[in-house]
Amino acid sequence: MKYLKGERVVHPGMPTWGVGEVLEEGGEDHVRIFFVGAGEKKLSLKHVTPLRVSGSEAVHPVLDNLRISKSASAIRYKSLPESIQIFLAQFPEGFRGERFARHERDYKDKANRQASDLLGKEPFDALLAAGDHAEVVRRALKLINSTNLIYPGEKISLRDGLKSEAGRSLFSLALHGLLHGDNSFESRFSGFAKVLDGIGAGKWTTATYFPFFLHPDRYMFVKPTITQFAAELCGFELNYTPQLNWRTYHSVLGFSRYLFDALAELEPRDMIDVQSFMWCIAPGTYADGE
Known part of the structure; x- marks a missing residue:
C-alpha cells in the first residue's frame, strides 16, 4: 500500500x-x-x-503548522507530555505553586498591573488628548525598565529613537493604536512595527512587550531565541524572520494558543504562564538547571 x-x-x-x-x-x-x-x-x-x-x-x-527541523541546532522534537515533564521537574506544583510564582509569575503580574496603571485606555486617552507625548514615552520606558525581559541594548535603541518630538509623537500614536485601536490587530501591529523600524528600534521584544503585559489573555511576548527553540521542540512552524512582520507574529499567536489549550490540565491562566512554559522547556534555561 x-x-x-x-x-x-x-x-x-x-x-x-x-x-x-x-x-x-x-x-x-x-x-x-x-x-x-x-x-x-x-x-x-x-x-x-x-x-x-x-x-x-x-x-x-x-x-x-508542521516544521521538520533541519537547522544546526539539532533540537530533538519532544511530545507535549515530555515537555510537561521537563516543566514539572522544575515546578512540581505547576503554574499555581509558590516556586513558580517566585521565579516566573510574581514580577510579571507586577508588570501587568503597572501596564494598566501607566498605559491603560483611560490614562492613555487623557495623555493623547493633552498632547503629552513626552509623558507617554516616559511611561513606556518605565514599563520596559520594570523587567529584565528586554536586553539593555534594545532598551537603549528605543530610548535613543524617542529623543526627538517627531519620534515621540509617532511612537505615542502608534502605541495607542496597538493597545487600544479599533482596527484589526494585524493593521495595528504592522503600524507599530513600521514606527519602531523607523526610529531604529525594530526588535521583536520591543514590538510585543506592551500588548503582552497589558493584555496577557490575548498576546504573546516574543523572545526570539527562546520562542524559536520552544516551537522547534514542538515541531511548530513560526515562519520566523528577524524583521518585524505580521506573518511571524500571527504564527506565534497560533503556537501560543495551541500551547494554552494543550496545557489545560495544568490550568494556565494566560499567556504569562504559557511564555514561562516556553522559557522553561527551551534548551539552555531551566531544562539544563538553574
Missing part, C-alpha cells in the same frame, strides 16, 4: 502516538510519518499498516 505526502494517519498499535502526517510519498516497503506524540518515524509496511484518517480526526495544530 502506498501513502501520499500530506495524508493523515494513525498507527493501529500505538494510540499514544496520536495522529501523524506522511512526510513523503512512500514506497512498497517503508513510509516516513511524523506523529504528534512521537515525532518522526520510519515504518516498515511489512509489519504495520497505518490507518488513514480524515475530518476532525485528522486535525491537529502541530500538523497544520
Whole structure:
C-alpha cells in the first residue's frame, strides 16, 4: 500500500502516538510519518499498516503548522507530555505553586498591573488628548525598565529613537493604536512595527512587550531565541524572520494558543504562564538547571 505526502494517519498499535502526517510519498516497503506524540518515524509496511484518517480526526495544530527541523541546532522534537515533564521537574506544583510564582509569575503580574496603571485606555486617552507625548514615552520606558525581559541594548535603541518630538509623537500614536485601536490587530501591529523600524528600534521584544503585559489573555511576548527553540521542540512552524512582520507574529499567536489549550490540565491562566512554559522547556534555561 502506498501513502501520499500530506495524508493523515494513525498507527493501529500505538494510540499514544496520536495522529501523524506522511512526510513523503512512500514506497512498497517503508513510509516516513511524523506523529504528534512521537515525532518522526520510519515504518516498515511489512509489519504495520497505518490507518488513514480524515475530518476532525485528522486535525491537529502541530500538523497544520508542521516544521521538520533541519537547522544546526539539532533540537530533538519532544511530545507535549515530555515537555510537561521537563516543566514539572522544575515546578512540581505547576503554574499555581509558590516556586513558580517566585521565579516566573510574581514580577510579571507586577508588570501587568503597572501596564494598566501607566498605559491603560483611560490614562492613555487623557495623555493623547493633552498632547503629552513626552509623558507617554516616559511611561513606556518605565514599563520596559520594570523587567529584565528586554536586553539593555534594545532598551537603549528605543530610548535613543524617542529623543526627538517627531519620534515621540509617532511612537505615542502608534502605541495607542496597538493597545487600544479599533482596527484589526494585524493593521495595528504592522503600524507599530513600521514606527519602531523607523526610529531604529525594530526588535521583536520591543514590538510585543506592551500588548503582552497589558493584555496577557490575548498576546504573546516574543523572545526570539527562546520562542524559536520552544516551537522547534514542538515541531511548530513560526515562519520566523528577524524583521518585524505580521506573518511571524500571527504564527506565534497560533503556537501560543495551541500551547494554552494543550496545557489545560495544568490550568494556565494566560499567556504569562504559557511564555514561562516556553522559557522553561527551551534548551539552555531551566531544562539544563538553574
